[in-house]
Amino acid sequence: MERWTGLEEVPENFGPSVVTIGNFDGVHRGHAVVLGAIVDRARTTGARAVAVTFDPHPAMVHRPHQAPPLICSVEERLELMAATGLDAVLLLEYTLDFARHTPEEFVQEYLVDGLGVSTVVVGRDVRFGLDNSGTLETMVSLGEKYGFEVMVVDDVGRHDESARWSSTVVRRLLLEGDVATASTLLGRHHQLRGVVVHGDARGRDLGFPTANLSQDASGIVPADGVYAGWLRRPRLLARGAQTLDAVLPAAVSIGTNPTFDGVQRRVEAYVLDRTDLELYDEEVVIELVERLRPTLRFDGMGPLVEQMHADVVRTREVLGLLTGHDTTG
Template sequence: MQVFTDLSQVPEGFGPSVVTIGNFDGVHRGHQAVLGRIVELARAGGRAAVAVTFDPHPAVVHRPDSAPELLTGLDDRLELLAATGLDAVLVVEYTLDFAAQTPEEFVTRWLVEGLAARTVVVGHDVRFGKDNSGTLATMVELGGAHGFEVVAVDDVGECVPPSGTGRQRWSSSAVRALLAEGDVAQAADVLGRPHRVRGTVVHGDARGRELGFPTANLGGITGMVPADGVYAGRLLRPALAAAEPDHPDTRLPAAISIGTNPTFDGVERRVEAYVLDRDDLELYDEEVVLELVERLRPTLRFDGIEPLVAQMHDDVARARTILG
């Protein structure tokens, strides 16, 4: 998949294309269904399948104090978008100047002239252009003027929100609510895969090693960190996988702790992973990805090291069973 971060990077003669627009945070199953439809349309017409997305998220620009926590960083978003079969993604730097474009300016410059769109796929509730003044009707009108077809798609799928009251469509907001409750299993059902966070392994207090459970502590984390607790999951090593795809240590079962270590009066919230039954890994300064499969328990405060270690043994045993 080609990734463009500016229209100047789009090759001359690119297209014609089938284009969609969105933030695609999390690239959940609803996104995947729509993107799959775009790829089908593109293949049927011999065209390029393209998604236009934004970085940073528009909410970060317009309301930074109340913007939602993002499910995925840009690297993971692009990796997930590539898995849908898209031919290209245009990552637009979202700024106030960009947001000030009229709907026609946006469509003309970015979709028609930039990507040679012949089909534009959008949701029924699409909004674009200055003050979100562009609607589905606007897009259809502009399509008539510029020679592209508009395909409107319905929301796909439903899930049960944490409140358990009623059902709601698959959405990034639904996943955020589930992760805030620590329900990574239900979040995975909406995402179509385990939720991930990415970071670089940094030095910690080495307390885990002293207790017999050496952990990889993550810094510079991207991706929404779920509620405090202990989780069964996996540690992935992208660089090793790229260099040696068949290496057995590219994907490792792990028990993952999120929280402040209250037994030791900790105040800093940390994300750390113990790779099951391994004390020989050297991961410092390596970028890793953690997949969170199932929550084992909430964070607890123990009356001393012995009950803590006993619980850690139990956590590891349960994680081993869950992960197979």
């Protein structure tokens, strides 16, 4: 998949193209349906499938104090979009100047002149241009004027009776700690990606050494609690799917360690049954499968260690690993 950050990078006389526009934060299952639709349309019409997206998120520009946390980083977003089969992504810097484009100016400059659009694929609730004044009706009218077709993709899924697949719903679920339902909407487990840094070494002293993610790790950090998940090592995965120790089962703690009167919120992953791993300064990905329990304050080390053993047993069950005696003690 080609990546462009401005029209000057788009090949001259590019087109015809099938285009969609959006933020695509998280690239959830609803996004995947839209992106899949433009890929299918492009393949059947001999066009190129292109998505136009933005960085930073428009809310960061218009109302930074109310902007939502991002489900994933820009790089992860592009990787997920590439997996849908797109030919190219035009990643535009979103600024106040850019936001002043009227709907017609945006369509003419970027879609018609820049990308040689033949079909625009959008949802019924599409909004674009100055003050989000462009609607589906606007796009259809502009299509008639500039000679492109507008294809509408209806809502394609709901996780309950009231909420469709959306980044907003995914964010809410993650912040509530419901990573299992969020995974259903995303079509994959939610990920946190960051470099392993030194912590307080309390876990090692207790027999549960943890990999501590750096504070600048990407991905929404869910509600405090203990989670079952996987620790993935991209450096090893790049060598091949069968690489030893590339994907490891883990019990993940998120919170401030209230038993020790901690104040800094941390993400720590204990790889089951492993005390020999050296992960410092390595970038890892933590996939969260299910929340096991909320964060608790324990009255001393004994009850804490007993609960940690129970968390490990439960993690094995959630991850579908072979059951048996807990060998962490």
